[in-house]
Amino acid sequence: QSALTQPPSVSGSPGQSVTISCTGTSSDVGTYNRVSWYQQPPGTAPKLIIYDVSYRPSGVPDRFSGSKSGNTASLTISGLQAEDEADYYCSSYISSSIFVVFGGGTKLTVL
């Protein structure tokens, strides 16, 4: 059982927007602005797409955006494209020796 809760799957049509939630607790997401999101297309390694809730690493399209409210962080992908079909994982800083906890992952299907 993962420390952060994500929906198992979401879907959307090309051009639409989808949002993936990541629910934690006051010990992680709710207290620290240290939420990250990773994209993992089939057969590849995860890739960082959002860090510190809403910052994008260089090269990540601005179609990807992150936000947070209370104990829940969200990843929104606008202008959905076929290449966005992948698994998405969130993570959060946690004040313990574990340091970072992951969500269970969400499979995004582009219809």
Place this chain on the structure above:
Amino acid sequence: QVTLKESGPALVKSGQTLTLTCTFSGFSITTSGMRVSWIRQPPGKALEWLARIDWDDDKFYSTSLKTRLSISKNTSKNQVVLTMTNMDPVDTATYYCARIKGAAYDFWGQGTLVTVSS
């Protein structure tokens, strides 16, 4: 340019010890604040954090696996090594090493699939 690459056996037998090496470039693990973790992913399942080593040689392990894991670094070779004892078929997974910057895994290796036979 930061890169990481995992290496090790693709197949191990039950009861054996697995040794994986993460060879990295583009940064020094002795730089203050630098951290490298090992993370695994069983086929079709989620990411699972295993262990972490910090720039000051502090080491941290997954609570559920800590009795089986050991992590170390070789700064002259730019390597981080993970050993896992008493391997079981449930340990079949792709094993990744990744660098931590701040609280994000900003660079990942390509991963190495390890299959455990019974």
